[in-house]
Amino acid sequence: MHTKQEQDAHNIQPSSLPISIAGVTKSYGPLKVLSEINLHIRSGEFMTLLGPSGSGKTTLLMTIAGFIRPDSGSLKFGDEEMILRAPHLRGVGMMFQNYALFPHMSVQANIAYPLKIRGEDRETIKARVRDVLETVQLGGYGSRRISELSGGQRQRIALARAIVFKPKILLMDEPLSALDKNLRELMQLELRTMHEQLGMTTVLVTHDQREALTMSDRIAVLRSGKIAQVDTSEKLYSEPNSEFVAAFMGESSFLAVDADGALFGFHGRKLATESVAADATARHFLVLRPEKLEFITEEERPSYNSFEGTVEKFLFQGESCLVHVRLTTGELVQVRRNLRESNKSVLPKVADQVLLGLHPNETRIVTGE
Ligand code: ADP
Ligand code: MG
Numbered sequence: 392m393h394t395k396q397e398q399d400a401h402n403i404q405p406s407s408l409p410i411s412i413a414g415v416t417k418s419y420g421p422l423k424v425l426s427e428i429n430l431h432i433r434s435g436e437f438m439t440l441l442g443p444s445g446s447g448k449t450t451l452l453m454t455i456a457g458f459i460r461p462d463s464g465s466l467k468f469g470d471e472e473m474i475l476r477a478p479h480l481r482g483v484g485m486m487f488q489n490y491a492l493f494p495h496m497s498v499q500a501n502i503a504y505p506l507k508i509r510g511e512d513r514e515t516i517k518a519r520v521r522d523v524l525e526t527v528q529l530g531g532y533g534s535r536r537i538s539e540l541s542g543g544q545r546q547r548i549a550l551a552r553a554i555v556f557k558p559k560i561l562l563m564d565e566p567l568s569a570l571d572k573n574l575r576e577l578m579q580l581e582l583r584t585m586h587e588q589l590g591m592t593t594v595l596v597t598h599d600q601r602e603a604l605t606m607s608d609r610i611a612v613l614r615s616g617k618i619a620q621v622d623t624s625e626k627l628y629s630e631p632n633s634e635f636v637a638a639f640m641g642e643s644s645f646l647a648v649d650a651d652g653a654l655f656g657f658h659g660r661k662l663a664t665e666s667v668a669a670d671a672t673a674r675h676f677l678v679l680r681p682e683k684l685e686f687i688t689e690e691e692r693p694s695y696n697s698f699e700g701t702v703e704k705f706l707f708q709g710e711s712c713l714v715h716v717r718l719t720t721g722e723l724v725q726v727r728r729n730l731r732e733s734n735k736s737v738l739p740k741v742a743d744q745v746l747l748g749l750h751p752n753e754t755r756i757v758t759g760e
Pocket of ligand 2: 448449450
């Protein structure tokens with residue numbers, strides 16, 4: 392005999408499941424939309440699929456949801472293979488831009504829908520809808536009609552409907568892209584907080600790198616149906632593995648550098664870096680993030696990789712300034728300085744000759760085309 396407590400302990404279900412994608416491939420005619428995708432998403436992780444339009448993000452998400460069947464490969468939730476399972480039997484919550492609410496129905500009826508089709512009883516449905524409306528901060532809105540709500544409120548209701556049946560996996564495709572900037576940023580924080588509270592495994596699709604950096608535990612960057620890099624926000628930003636990823640993750644200039652064995656040179660001057668050269672046929676580029684470049688003095692030069700140039704433009708941009716510097720070797724690079732932290736007297740003016748410093752720890756070299 393088991394005590395009641397032991398039985399309860401047995402009944403505790405995990406609130407999330409890991410997702411394992413292995414060798415997933417999908418073509419439409421000659422177009423290979425997903426090519427040998429391998430990705431493990433940890434239980435409870437917030438993973439973002441980030442990439443330019445047409446890179447295969449939606450196709451990959453729809454494959455996880457079950458609306459697209461790949462040509463080959465495996466998809467597991469926990470230990471269970473999902474490839475042949477119908478979407479409504481996968482138990483995932485979904486929030487898509489075009490996954491519309493029923494406009495003629497009340498908020499209550501919209502949110503109750505997933506519970507109804509799962510055969511929950513009326514009392515349970517009532518309690519769950521009330522709870523989830525609190526979660527999305529729309530407590531008391533149950534009897535409103537969808538047509539009476541603002542865009543932001545509708546997105547919250549769509550989210551409530553996606554999570555009301557306590558899915559272990561939540562999938563979202565560009566859920567905030569229709570909202571204006573302020574509301575979008577607010578909803579990003581709220582989604583993140585909700586994820587921390589509820590803990591389901593979450594996969595978000597976006598083409599907005601800032602949104603990805605803000606929200607994710609890890610980001611998978613897609614390019615032409617392949618995964619270019621999977622890493623935390625910090626790592627993707629500071630250690631991109633390619634020119635593509637570096638260019639996609641924020642502002643940067645790229646300088647072509649020469650690889651000579653394990654050493655890199657820029658116009659014959661050796662660069663101090665921990666990056667290592669790829670094979671001899673690859674082209675290498677130095678990644679220059681505007682905020683990592685500093686204006687240095689001749690005395691400071693030995694601790695930096697340095698570049699001489701002339702200021703072409705000086706742009707005030709509120710809390711920071713952007714300085715365009717033409718290097719003596721011909722390339723144009725951009726330097727961003729925070730105006731609150733910088734001593735304004737040391738900032739250069741247009742036509743000034745300057746010395747730019749890049750610390751060896753910030754000197755990142757990637758391969759590109
Ligand atoms: P993303 O969401 O990253 O913008 P998608 O996954 O929607 O990209 O699409 C990836 C590529 O697959 C695009 O080139 C798109 O035109 C193509 N594609 C998507 N769905 C179909 C389809 N049903 N038939 C033919 N081509 C498609
Ligand atoms: Mg898409």
